[in-house]
Amino acid sequence: MPRLSAVGISGLQAGEDVNPVDRFAMTPTPLRLAARDALALTELPAKLSAVAALDLATPCGAELALTPPAPLPGRPARPELIPPSQLAQRGLGTREGRAALIHALAHIELNAIDLALDIVWRFAGLPEAFYRDWLGVAQEEAEHFQLLNAHLNTLGHQYGDFPAHNGLWDMAERTADDLLARLALVPRTLEARGLDVSPGIQAKLRQVGDLDAVAILDVILRDEIGHVALGVRWFAEFCAARGLEPVAHAEALRLAYRAPRPRGPFNLAARRQAGFADAELAALDAR
Ligand SMILES: [Fe+2]
Ligand SMILES: [Fe+2]
Numbered sequence: 001m002p003r004l005s006a007v008g009i010s011g012l013q014a015g016e017d018v019n020p021v022d023r024f025a026m027t028p029t030p031l032r033l034a035a036r037d038a039l040a041l042t043e044l045p046a047k048l049s050a051v052a053a054l055d056l057a058t059p060c061g062a063e064l065a066l067t068p069p070a071p072l073p074g075r076p077a078r079p080e081l082i083p084p085s086q087l088a089q090r091g092l093g094t095r096e097g098r099a100a101l102i103h104a105l106a107h108i109e110l111n112a113i114d115l116a117l118d119i120v121w122r123f124a125g126l127p128e129a130f131y132r133d134w135l136g137v138a139q140e141e142a143e144h145f146q147l148l149n150a151h152l153n154t155l156g157h158q159y160g161d162f163p164a165h166n167g168l169w170d171m172a173e174r175t176a177d178d179l180l181a182r183l184a185l186v187p188r189t190l191e192a193r194g195l196d197v198s199p200g201i202q203a204k205l206r207q208v209g210d211l212d213a214v215a216i217l218d219v220i221l222r223d224e225i226g227h228v229a230l231g232v233r234w235f236a237e238f239c240a241a242r243g244l245e246p247v248a249h250a251e252a253l254r255l256a257y258r259a260p261r262p263r264g265p266f267n268l269a270a271r272r273q274a275g276f277a278d279a280e281l282a283a284l285d286a287r
Contacts, residue, residue, distance in 0.1 A: 030061025031131055035138070036121035039114055042074035044159065051113060051142045060131040066121050073114040073169065078160030079107065084167055092208050099155040101201070102148055102213060103162040108194070109145035109220075110159070111168035112227075113138050115186055118172050123179045133230050140223045147216045154212075174257060180238055184253040187231025193262065194224050195270040221270065228274035247280045 029037075031054060038050035087104075090097035116138035120131050149159050168190060175182040198221045205213045239246040254261070266284055 028055070028058045030064060031056070031058050031135060032061045032064055032066060032121045032124075034058075035117040035131075035135060036066050037069065038138075039072055039117040039121065040068070040070045040074045042076060044076050044110075047074065047113070048142050048146065051117070051138050054135050054139065056132050056135055060120075060128045062125060062128060062131065065124055072118070076160060079103075079162060079164040081166045082163045084165040087163060087165060092204050092210075095155055098205075098208065098210060098213070099152060099157045100162050101205075102152045102155065103157065103159065104164065105201075105217075106145055106148040106152060106159050107164040108168065109141050109148060112141040112191070113145060114169065115172050116141055119179075119182055119186075122176060123182075126179075130234060133234070137227050137230065140227070144216075144220050144223065147219065151213055151216060171259075178253075180235065180242075180244075180249065181253045181257060183231050183235040183238070184250045185257055185259050187228055188235055188250060189254070189259060189262065191224055191231065192228045192271060192274065192276075195221065195228060195267045195274065196262075196265065198224075198270075199267060200265075225270050225274050228271070232275040247277060247283075250280075 034050070034054055038047055038054070041047040041050055088100070090100045092098050092101060116134045120134050120138075145159075152158060152161075171185055171190060172182075175185055198217055202214050202217050205211075205217070235250065236246045239249050253259075262284055264285070266281070268281055268285065271281055271284075272278075
Protein backbone atom coordinates (compact mmCIF):
# COMPACT_ATOMS: atom_id res chain seq x y z
CA MET A 1 0.00 0.00 0.00
CA PRO A 2 1.55 3.36 -0.96
CA ARG A 3 2.27 5.78 1.85
CA LEU A 4 0.81 9.13 0.93
CA SER A 5 1.44 12.42 2.62
CA ALA A 6 -0.80 15.48 2.48
CA VAL A 7 1.32 16.87 -0.32
CA GLY A 8 1.68 13.60 -2.18
CA ILE A 9 -1.92 13.12 -3.20
CA SER A 10 -1.32 13.81 -6.87
CA GLY A 11 0.84 10.65 -7.04
CA LEU A 12 -2.20 8.45 -6.28
CA GLN A 13 -2.96 5.98 -9.09
CA ALA A 14 -6.51 4.93 -9.96
CA GLY A 15 -7.52 1.97 -7.86
CA GLU A 16 -4.85 2.49 -5.21
CA ASP A 17 -6.02 2.35 -1.65
CA VAL A 18 -5.17 4.78 1.13
CA ASN A 19 -5.04 3.62 4.72
CA PRO A 20 -7.18 5.55 7.26
CA VAL A 21 -4.21 7.32 8.83
CA ASP A 22 -3.12 8.64 5.44
CA ARG A 23 -6.66 9.66 4.56
CA PHE A 24 -6.73 11.70 7.76
CA ALA A 25 -3.42 13.30 6.77
CA MET A 26 -4.93 14.38 3.45
CA THR A 27 -7.91 16.13 5.06
CA PRO A 28 -7.17 19.85 5.09
CA THR A 29 -6.95 21.34 8.58
CA PRO A 30 -10.20 23.23 9.29
CA LEU A 31 -9.56 26.95 9.16
CA ARG A 32 -10.55 27.60 12.77
CA LEU A 33 -8.03 25.06 13.97
CA ALA A 34 -5.36 26.50 11.66
CA ALA A 35 -6.15 29.98 13.03
CA ARG A 36 -5.75 28.80 16.62
CA ASP A 37 -2.45 27.12 15.84
CA ALA A 38 -1.11 30.17 13.96
CA LEU A 39 -2.06 32.35 16.93
CA ALA A 40 -0.02 30.12 19.24
CA LEU A 41 3.18 30.41 17.17
CA THR A 42 5.84 32.46 18.93
CA GLU A 43 8.29 33.03 16.08
CA LEU A 44 7.27 35.85 13.77
CA PRO A 45 8.39 34.33 10.45
CA ALA A 46 6.47 31.14 11.28
CA LYS A 47 3.34 33.08 12.29
CA LEU A 48 3.46 35.28 9.18
CA SER A 49 3.88 32.31 6.85
CA ALA A 50 1.14 30.34 8.60
CA VAL A 51 -1.25 33.27 8.14
CA ALA A 52 -0.28 33.79 4.50
CA ALA A 53 -0.72 30.05 3.86
CA LEU A 54 -4.34 29.96 5.11
CA ASP A 55 -6.42 28.80 2.16
CA LEU A 56 -9.76 30.52 2.59
CA ALA A 57 -11.49 27.90 0.43
CA THR A 58 -10.85 25.25 3.14
CA PRO A 59 -13.82 24.26 5.33
CA CYS A 60 -13.88 26.32 8.54
CA GLY A 61 -14.94 23.71 11.10
CA ALA A 62 -17.58 26.10 12.44
CA GLU A 63 -18.90 23.64 15.03
CA LEU A 64 -15.53 22.55 16.48
CA ALA A 65 -15.20 23.27 20.19
CA LEU A 66 -11.55 24.26 20.50
CA THR A 67 -9.34 24.88 23.50
CA PRO A 68 -6.04 26.80 23.57
CA PRO A 69 -3.02 24.54 22.87
CA ALA A 70 -0.65 26.88 24.74
CA PRO A 71 -0.77 30.31 26.35
CA LEU A 72 -2.18 32.73 23.78
CA PRO A 73 -1.06 34.60 21.88
CA GLY A 74 2.33 33.17 21.00
CA ARG A 75 4.71 36.12 21.12
CA PRO A 76 8.37 36.59 20.24
CA ALA A 77 10.77 37.15 23.16
CA ARG A 78 10.99 40.83 22.23
CA PRO A 79 9.62 43.51 22.42
CA GLU A 80 9.44 43.87 26.16
CA LEU A 81 5.82 44.63 27.16
CA ILE A 82 5.45 47.49 29.63
CA PRO A 83 2.52 49.61 30.89
CA PRO A 84 1.49 52.28 28.36
CA SER A 85 2.31 55.05 30.87
CA GLN A 86 5.99 53.97 30.88
CA LEU A 87 6.43 54.22 27.11
CA ALA A 88 8.79 57.04 26.15
CA GLN A 89 7.26 59.77 24.02
CA ARG A 90 9.66 60.66 21.25
CA GLY A 91 9.42 63.43 18.70
CA LEU A 92 9.58 62.61 15.01
CA GLY A 93 12.43 65.01 14.33
CA THR A 94 15.04 62.27 14.74
CA ARG A 95 15.48 59.00 12.89
CA GLU A 96 15.23 57.23 16.25
CA GLY A 97 11.93 58.93 17.02
CA ARG A 98 10.54 57.99 13.64
CA ALA A 99 11.69 54.39 14.12
CA ALA A 100 9.93 54.30 17.50
CA LEU A 101 6.67 55.43 15.86
CA ILE A 102 6.93 52.90 13.02
CA HIS A 103 7.72 50.21 15.62
CA ALA A 104 4.62 51.15 17.62
CA LEU A 105 2.49 50.89 14.47
CA ALA A 106 4.04 47.51 13.57
CA HIS A 107 3.21 46.31 17.08
CA ILE A 108 -0.41 47.35 16.58
CA GLU A 109 -0.51 45.36 13.33
CA LEU A 110 0.93 42.26 14.99
CA ASN A 111 -1.76 42.54 17.65
CA ALA A 112 -4.33 42.99 14.90
CA ILE A 113 -3.20 39.69 13.32
CA ASP A 114 -3.64 38.00 16.70
CA LEU A 115 -7.05 39.59 17.30
CA ALA A 116 -8.35 38.48 13.89
CA LEU A 117 -7.11 34.92 14.43
CA ASP A 118 -8.60 34.90 17.91
CA ILE A 119 -12.15 35.82 16.87
CA VAL A 120 -12.03 32.92 14.38
CA TRP A 121 -10.97 30.08 16.65
CA ARG A 122 -12.65 31.27 19.85
CA PHE A 123 -16.26 31.72 18.79
CA ALA A 124 -17.91 28.55 17.43
CA GLY A 125 -21.15 28.05 15.54
CA LEU A 126 -21.03 31.14 13.32
CA PRO A 127 -21.50 31.44 9.54
CA GLU A 128 -18.57 30.30 7.40
CA ALA A 129 -18.52 33.76 5.78
CA PHE A 130 -17.79 35.30 9.18
CA TYR A 131 -14.68 33.17 9.66
CA ARG A 132 -13.46 33.76 6.11
CA ASP A 133 -13.94 37.53 6.50
CA TRP A 134 -11.73 37.65 9.61
CA LEU A 135 -9.08 35.37 8.18
CA GLY A 136 -8.90 37.75 5.21
CA VAL A 137 -8.40 40.51 7.79
CA ALA A 138 -5.60 38.51 9.47
CA GLN A 139 -3.86 38.20 6.10
CA GLU A 140 -4.13 41.95 5.45
CA GLU A 141 -2.84 42.72 8.96
CA ALA A 142 0.16 40.49 8.23
CA GLU A 143 0.83 42.51 5.07
CA HIS A 144 0.58 45.72 7.10
CA PHE A 145 3.05 44.36 9.63
CA GLN A 146 5.48 43.42 6.89
CA LEU A 147 5.25 46.81 5.16
CA LEU A 148 5.98 48.60 8.43
CA ASN A 149 8.71 46.21 9.51
CA ALA A 150 10.47 46.58 6.14
CA HIS A 151 10.34 50.36 6.56
CA LEU A 152 11.62 50.01 10.12
CA ASN A 153 14.59 48.06 8.72
CA THR A 154 15.45 51.00 6.46
CA LEU A 155 15.63 53.13 9.62
CA GLY A 156 18.20 50.73 11.10
CA HIS A 157 15.85 48.84 13.43
CA GLN A 158 13.76 45.72 13.58
CA TYR A 159 10.62 44.66 15.37
CA GLY A 160 11.43 44.06 19.03
CA ASP A 161 13.94 46.91 19.36
CA PHE A 162 11.60 49.18 21.34
CA PRO A 163 9.32 48.34 24.27
CA ALA A 164 5.59 48.10 23.58
CA HIS A 165 2.33 47.77 25.52
CA ASN A 166 -0.28 45.04 25.65
CA GLY A 167 -3.45 47.17 25.57
CA LEU A 168 -4.91 45.60 22.46
CA TRP A 169 -4.59 42.02 23.61
CA ASP A 170 -6.02 43.02 27.01
CA MET A 171 -9.23 43.86 25.18
CA ALA A 172 -9.19 40.41 23.54
CA GLU A 173 -9.02 38.80 26.96
CA ARG A 174 -11.69 40.99 28.48
CA THR A 175 -14.11 40.16 25.67
CA ALA A 176 -13.20 36.47 25.34
CA ASP A 177 -16.66 35.31 26.44
CA ASP A 178 -18.85 37.70 24.48
CA LEU A 179 -18.80 37.91 20.70
CA LEU A 180 -20.90 41.09 20.61
CA ALA A 181 -18.57 42.82 23.07
CA ARG A 182 -15.57 41.71 21.02
CA LEU A 183 -17.05 43.21 17.85
CA ALA A 184 -18.20 46.37 19.60
CA LEU A 185 -14.91 47.04 21.36
CA VAL A 186 -12.29 45.78 18.92
CA PRO A 187 -13.20 46.51 15.26
CA ARG A 188 -15.96 49.00 16.08
CA THR A 189 -13.88 50.89 18.67
CA LEU A 190 -10.13 50.20 18.51
CA GLU A 191 -9.82 49.75 14.76
CA ALA A 192 -12.19 52.66 14.17
CA ARG A 193 -9.88 54.75 16.37
CA GLY A 194 -7.12 53.85 13.93
CA LEU A 195 -9.15 55.50 11.15
CA ASP A 196 -9.42 58.66 13.26
CA VAL A 197 -5.72 58.99 14.08
CA SER A 198 -4.26 58.03 10.67
CA PRO A 199 -4.53 61.44 8.95
CA GLY A 200 -2.79 63.22 11.87
CA ILE A 201 0.07 60.70 11.92
CA GLN A 202 0.41 60.99 8.16
CA ALA A 203 0.56 64.78 8.38
CA LYS A 204 3.43 64.58 10.90
CA LEU A 205 5.32 62.05 8.76
CA ARG A 206 4.81 64.23 5.69
CA GLN A 207 6.20 67.19 7.63
CA VAL A 208 9.44 65.33 8.37
CA GLY A 209 9.66 64.09 4.78
CA ASP A 210 8.96 60.38 5.37
CA LEU A 211 6.81 59.93 2.28
CA ASP A 212 7.39 56.15 2.20
CA ALA A 213 5.72 55.85 5.59
CA VAL A 214 2.88 58.12 4.41
CA ALA A 215 2.31 55.79 1.43
CA ILE A 216 2.29 52.71 3.69
CA LEU A 217 -0.31 54.36 5.92
CA ASP A 218 -2.43 55.07 2.82
CA VAL A 219 -2.57 51.32 2.13
CA ILE A 220 -3.30 50.54 5.76
CA LEU A 221 -6.05 53.16 6.03
CA ARG A 222 -7.75 51.84 2.90
CA ASP A 223 -7.72 48.26 4.26
CA GLU A 224 -8.72 49.31 7.76
CA ILE A 225 -11.90 50.94 6.47
CA GLY A 226 -12.76 47.43 5.23
CA HIS A 227 -11.99 45.86 8.62
CA VAL A 228 -14.15 48.36 10.48
CA ALA A 229 -16.88 47.81 7.88
CA LEU A 230 -16.84 44.08 8.67
CA GLY A 231 -17.12 44.85 12.36
CA VAL A 232 -20.03 47.22 11.83
CA ARG A 233 -21.85 44.79 9.52
CA TRP A 234 -21.42 41.59 11.58
CA PHE A 235 -22.24 43.43 14.81
CA ALA A 236 -25.47 44.73 13.25
CA GLU A 237 -26.34 41.28 11.94
CA PHE A 238 -25.79 39.49 15.26
CA CYS A 239 -27.63 42.28 17.11
CA ALA A 240 -30.59 41.92 14.72
CA ALA A 241 -30.65 38.15 15.34
CA ARG A 242 -30.98 38.86 19.08
CA GLY A 243 -33.52 41.67 18.65
CA LEU A 244 -31.02 44.34 19.78
CA GLU A 245 -30.62 47.82 18.34
CA PRO A 246 -26.92 48.02 17.38
CA VAL A 247 -26.06 51.65 18.22
CA ALA A 248 -27.69 51.49 21.65
CA HIS A 249 -26.18 48.08 22.37
CA ALA A 250 -22.68 49.23 21.36
CA GLU A 251 -22.97 52.09 23.85
CA ALA A 252 -24.29 49.72 26.55
CA LEU A 253 -21.28 47.43 25.99
CA ARG A 254 -18.87 50.38 26.11
CA LEU A 255 -20.26 51.29 29.53
CA ALA A 256 -20.37 47.67 30.76
CA TYR A 257 -16.73 47.12 29.82
CA ARG A 258 -15.68 50.60 30.98
CA ALA A 259 -14.10 51.30 27.59
CA PRO A 260 -13.12 54.94 27.13
CA ARG A 261 -15.54 57.25 25.38
CA PRO A 262 -14.30 57.80 21.80
CA ARG A 263 -12.38 61.06 21.48
CA GLY A 264 -12.22 63.26 18.41
CA PRO A 265 -11.20 64.51 16.03
CA PHE A 266 -13.04 61.78 14.13
CA ASN A 267 -12.36 60.70 10.57
CA LEU A 268 -16.03 60.98 9.71
CA ALA A 269 -15.51 60.29 5.99
CA ALA A 270 -13.68 57.01 6.71
CA ARG A 271 -16.20 56.03 9.39
CA ARG A 272 -19.06 56.75 6.98
CA GLN A 273 -17.36 54.57 4.35
CA ALA A 274 -17.07 51.83 6.97
CA GLY A 275 -20.83 51.89 7.39
CA PHE A 276 -21.38 53.73 10.67
CA ALA A 277 -24.91 55.13 10.59
CA ASP A 278 -25.34 58.89 10.24
CA ALA A 279 -27.08 59.07 13.63
CA GLU A 280 -24.14 57.37 15.38
CA LEU A 281 -21.66 59.69 13.64
CA ALA A 282 -23.71 62.73 14.57
CA ALA A 283 -23.78 61.58 18.21
CA LEU A 284 -19.97 61.13 18.19
CA ASP A 285 -19.41 64.50 16.61
CA ALA A 286 -21.65 66.25 19.12
CA ARG A 287 -19.43 65.20 22.05
FE1 LIG B 1 -3.88 46.79 9.97
FE1 LIG C 1 -7.37 46.06 10.90
